[in-house]
Amino acid sequence: MSKVKYYYDSENLAYRKIKTRKSKKFGVIMLFLLAAALFGLLSFVVLLNTPYFETPKDRLQAREIENLKLNYAILNKKMDQANGVIDAIEERDNNLYRAYFNKAAIPDSIRKVGLPGLNRYKKLEGYDNSQLVMNTTKRIDVLSKELVIQSKSLDDILKLAAAKSDFLSAIPAIQPVRNENLKQLASGFGYRTDPFTKVKKMHEGMDFTAKTGSPVYATGDGVIARADNSASGYGNHIVIRHGFGYETLYAHLSKYNAKAGQKVSRGDVIGYVGSTGRSEAPHLHYEVHKDQKVVNPLNFYYGNISAVEYVAIAHLANQENQSLD
Incomplete structure (x- = not known):
C-alpha cells in the first residue's frame, strides 16, 4: 500500500x-x-558478448574454427614431410647431379629464401588466428619457390646430360685403323726423323701402317668438313669436324667413302688406307686437333682397346723412329 x-x-x-x-x-x-x-x-x-552465453550459430562457428585449426595442423605436418623430401632431392641435386656436370651448387640462401615484398601477408592480419594462417601461407610460398627452383635445376641437368651425351659421342675415342688390319704403328706424335730430308721435325699425328685398301674409321661423331687432296703433302685426306673444339684428319687415303657435308658416326668407314701425297709407304697419317691446336692422339684411344694394348701402343708411339710422311 x-x-x-x-x-x-x-x-x-x-x-x-x-x-x-x-x-x-x-x-x-x-x-x-x-x-x-x-x-x-x-x-x-x-x-x-560473453562466453557464458552461446547461440547455436556461435557453437557452429566455434566448431568450424576448431576444424580449420585441425586442418592447418595436418597441412603443416604434410609440409614437414614435403620439406624432408625436397631437402633430400636438393642435396642429391647439389652433390651428385650438379657436381657430375661440374655445375655450381645452388645455395640455401637462394633455395629457401622467402618471396620478396615488404609485407605480402598484411591482408591476413587482424584476425583471431592470423599468425597461424600467415605462418602456414609463408611455408607454402617458400616450398612452392623451392619446387620451382628445383624444377629449373633439373631442366638444366637434362640439357647438360643431353650435351654430355653429344660431347662423349663427339670425342675421337677409337683407333682409326683396327688392330687386325695393322702391320705396325710406324710413328707416334712428337719429333721424328723426316723420311725424305732425314732431319728431325715435329710429327703432328700418328702413322698406322696397313695394307692399301684397309678401312679407315671415323673416330667420333661429326660432319665431314673436307674430303680432297688440295692440302700439301696429305694427298687424299678427310677432315671431320666433331664439335666441342675437336677435329680429326685422315691423310694419304687411297680412296674416299664419304664426302664433304656428310654426317658420320664413330665407327663409320670413311675411306681406305693408301700412300697418296707425301708418303713413303701405305699408311694412315692421323691427327687430332683441339681448339685449333694439335694434340697427341694417343690420349684418346680408350673406346676400343684394352689396357694391355694401350701400353703396347704407347711404347711404340714414344719411340723416336722415322715417320712415313
Whole structure:
C-alpha cells in the first residue's frame, strides 16, 4: 500500500492530504517501463558478448574454427614431410647431379629464401588466428619457390646430360685403323726423323701402317668438313669436324667413302688406307686437333682397346723412329 502524503495549510492551520494526479502516475509508470526495457536490452547485449552465453550459430562457428585449426595442423605436418623430401632431392641435386656436370651448387640462401615484398601477408592480419594462417601461407610460398627452383635445376641437368651425351659421342675415342688390319704403328706424335730430308721435325699425328685398301674409321661423331687432296703433302685426306673444339684428319687415303657435308658416326668407314701425297709407304697419317691446336692422339684411344694394348701402343708411339710422311 502506497504511503499517504500531507502538506500543512497555513491559512487554515491544518494538515491536508496531497492528491496525486492520474497523468503524473501514468508518466512515472511509463518511465519505469522504459528504463526496465533499456536495462533488459543492455543486459541481453552484454550476455551475447560473453562466453557464458552461446547461440547455436556461435557453437557452429566455434566448431568450424576448431576444424580449420585441425586442418592447418595436418597441412603443416604434410609440409614437414614435403620439406624432408625436397631437402633430400636438393642435396642429391647439389652433390651428385650438379657436381657430375661440374655445375655450381645452388645455395640455401637462394633455395629457401622467402618471396620478396615488404609485407605480402598484411591482408591476413587482424584476425583471431592470423599468425597461424600467415605462418602456414609463408611455408607454402617458400616450398612452392623451392619446387620451382628445383624444377629449373633439373631442366638444366637434362640439357647438360643431353650435351654430355653429344660431347662423349663427339670425342675421337677409337683407333682409326683396327688392330687386325695393322702391320705396325710406324710413328707416334712428337719429333721424328723426316723420311725424305732425314732431319728431325715435329710429327703432328700418328702413322698406322696397313695394307692399301684397309678401312679407315671415323673416330667420333661429326660432319665431314673436307674430303680432297688440295692440302700439301696429305694427298687424299678427310677432315671431320666433331664439335666441342675437336677435329680429326685422315691423310694419304687411297680412296674416299664419304664426302664433304656428310654426317658420320664413330665407327663409320670413311675411306681406305693408301700412300697418296707425301708418303713413303701405305699408311694412315692421323691427327687430332683441339681448339685449333694439335694434340697427341694417343690420349684418346680408350673406346676400343684394352689396357694391355694401350701400353703396347704407347711404347711404340714414344719411340723416336722415322715417320712415313
